[in-house]
Amino acid sequence: MGVATHTRGPGAWSRARQRFFRHEPADGERLILRHSRIYILPSRRGWTMLGTLAIMLLTSVNYALSLGFAVTFLLGGLVAAALLHAFRNLAGIEIRPLAASETFAGGRIAFTLSLSGGERTREAVELRAVGAEPVVADVAGGTAVTLRIERPAPTRGRLALGRVTLSSTQPLGLWHAWSYVHFPLAGIVYPEPEPGAPPLPRGAHGQDLTAPGQGEESEFAGLRDYHPGDPPQRVAWKAVARGAGWYTKEFDGAGGGGPVTLDWTILPSALDVETRLARLTAWVLAAERAARPFALRVPGGMLPVANDRNHRRAALTMLAMFPAEDAV
């Protein structure tokens, strides 16, 4: 993120770099690949074929084989036509960034993009982002395909999709055509909840909260649909294994309780920033499980008491985006 000044720099070099390599997220909501941003080079097989053609040409030259020339050049024409088709396979593809999921540090963020190719069928288009498994799909004519790129999210904060490389070697595998797209698509990585965190603190007004605080002791309340980003330990794995679909287990806080304030300042001063964030995250989840409204107070930020889903997300996002230790 710190390189944002880079694009605004007047240097012709950095502008050219951006134009050719798309290091900055400069693409908007929706993009149609034009010829100016499609690059083509021979693939490894393409180089092999070009080398073979060179040998065939040398042979024809030396032995003055007119038909040798003819066959070599016919194959050359095929290779050239393959180049145009490889170009056409990418040109005019429409890409829309759809969404980025949320997760806890250590999980994976899924970015979804939609591809459509107009009337023509686009074959074996590969999407690749840094650190993500490449995804390959055919886009049949007149349809749109939604593709999911998953990137591991090791640390909290924003995780941008970064530059995506769209590529294809179709139709004959001789040419590698690719294009860079860079959407401002980013997911939020929440801090990883502290394992074995202490129970929720007491209520703000001094009531002794009877809630045990630990999720394990809460009572199972029911299932709801799985949303990307739900913690894995709450996924109803048995249902998944049965093939019944993806559900997330919901718990009632046994005994309930009043609102609680999760305050940065009440944490032991020996803890470093990341541990505090991890503990607060664990508490947010515990409060949610216990169905207790909570307020969150961190240096430079404050969330009033509430207990709905948006509140939880806002709290987790606040923790995720908390400045790193050296910045405090």
Place this chain on the structure above:
Amino acid sequence: MNAISGPARNAGRAASASLGVVQIRWLGALLVCAQLPQAPHLPLWIAAFGLLLVGLRLALLRRDRLRPDAPPARIPSWTLVLFAIAAALAVRASYGYLLGRDPSVAFLFILVGIKFLETRTVRDGTLLVALASFLLVTPFFRSQSPFAALAALPALLVLGATLDALARTPASRLARTPAEALRRTARMTFQGIPIAAVLFVLFPRIATPLWGVPAEAGAQSGLADTMAPGSISELSLSDAVAFRVDFDGVVPLPAQRYWRGPVLGRFDGREWSLMPRPGLGKLAPWTPTGISYAVTLEPHGKPWLFALDLPASLPRPHGDAADARAENYAFLTPDQQLIAHTPITQVLRYTQLSVLRQSYLPADPDEGRDYLRLPARTNPRTLALGRELRASNEGDRAVVDAAIAWFRAAPFVYTLTPPLLDRDPVDEFLFETRRGFCEHYAGAFAMMMRAAGIPARVVTGYQGGEVNPQGLYLIVRQSDAHAWTEVLVDGAWRRIDPTAVVAPSRIELGLSRAVAAGEPVPLFARLDGGWLKNAQLTFDALNHAWRRHLVGFNRDRQRELWRDLAIDRYAGWQIAAIAGALGLAWAAILLAATGVARARREREQALWHEACKRLASAGLPRLAHEGPIAYAARASRRWPQFAIAFVAIAESYAALRYGPPPARPGEREALVATLARAVDVLPPPGELRTAAA
């Protein structure tokens, strides 16, 4: 960083992928298609072995598929290495050497089969495709006939389909039937033909090979530099075309068509051979009765060039304007023989002038001595006959006439199947067997002359030829090979053809009329073939055109074509630039032809830009973040009287651009029409400005 590692990683991953059944089948089909045109040119066992290996792999594949639970058939790699070594040794034993063109092709032929046996990964498949591509060229070493070209076509199509199959990733689900894959490749090959044509015409041909002249080039049939009894009659068994001639004007009579080739002056009692003499010969002076013609000579691996007796010019490679180059190309020996500086290893077309006459310019006074030598103690009876002729006649001319009369009187039989001659072959022929072919008569007559003290030599070449009415040109075949004699009488060389004395019809009507029925005359040398002969002549006319325009497209023909296209004065880089420009034009046309749909899709974009431009010049530019609906709302607040148009434009445009794909046919066109109408009713910017005021 990603740009560099991305494709490389991708390729590495693809290379390690193993081949599917469909891919292996395509590879097998490709190898068979590439091997078959080559097979007839190989020893039988090599052809059979190479094809068998490919068949073996396909059979194993079938077995694996029939019994999926059994472990897949695997042949350990080290056995394949042994295989390859054994194959190399066997090829060496068969050819006598390994490092040469033909044994290398034979080895490659087997090698692809061996490689196919152990092919498992996509990377192996790529290698096989490369080897098979090379096998497409190798049959042309032997034959560049139209059939050879046709035989290469299936492999060309299957090659594209195989590449297509190799490029299929498991993730791509769009399955393709073989017919579809072939159609697709055929279409792409077809689209590539303009590029191939441009390269064929513009890629510079060179006159001399890059590396050593292929040693095997001498394997073609043709006249040799020696003549022994039997050598020409053996050649006469061949139907192969020696050369074809296009005459400027009238075709000379058969009896005048003596195509002069190697002149043999040395005689060892049995065999006539070349007798090189220093210096250059003098060309016959040009007379109004001279003729001009173009010879398309088949490669024969020797430096001889053929011209009608007598050559009046040096051969000029076709299409070459510069006279100076003719001397660089060929020369005339003192015995009136045309010799090229390099052996003829490719089809050559040259123009030639000749003066039709039977005697030469006055010879050097001492020239005759070299043509009198005879080996001692051979053919004693012929020697005696010569001396007797000399003794009983006054003057050289009378001696020659007496010898001719002697030949006419004796009961000679002209035949393609003369009896074998042992010691003193001339004696045996003249006095015992008296059955012979032209080389017997020419050789015996020349010896007889020498014995009589008259300088004589044997000239080999071709006599006659057949006019093809389909193309009005002359076909001269190996079966027209001939030998005659020249004698030095009264200070000038004269042509004497003893065969014409014995069998006049050979000279007037050709070989098939001259020999008795039942002789092994080649099929196409017979004149009375009926429809078959006609078909053959038509085919030969096509073949002649094929050889002249395609196979014979060498450096000279290329220069000629460039001159016709008016590009011969350009430098190499300019020609390359022309090729590049044509390539770009081809790409543009191909993309445009397939991109019409895109243009239609972009019509709404153009209309929307038009509307935005009008509003902007009326003082209300669209903000960068503003979508069509919001922009239309802003414009409607400014000019409420046009709100309907604004909203119609914005909504139809938004529906076209961002909406779901149309459900019914024609819906899209209707939306575009709405958009166009709405933009149409939008007033011009000036009117808008005043309306706002």
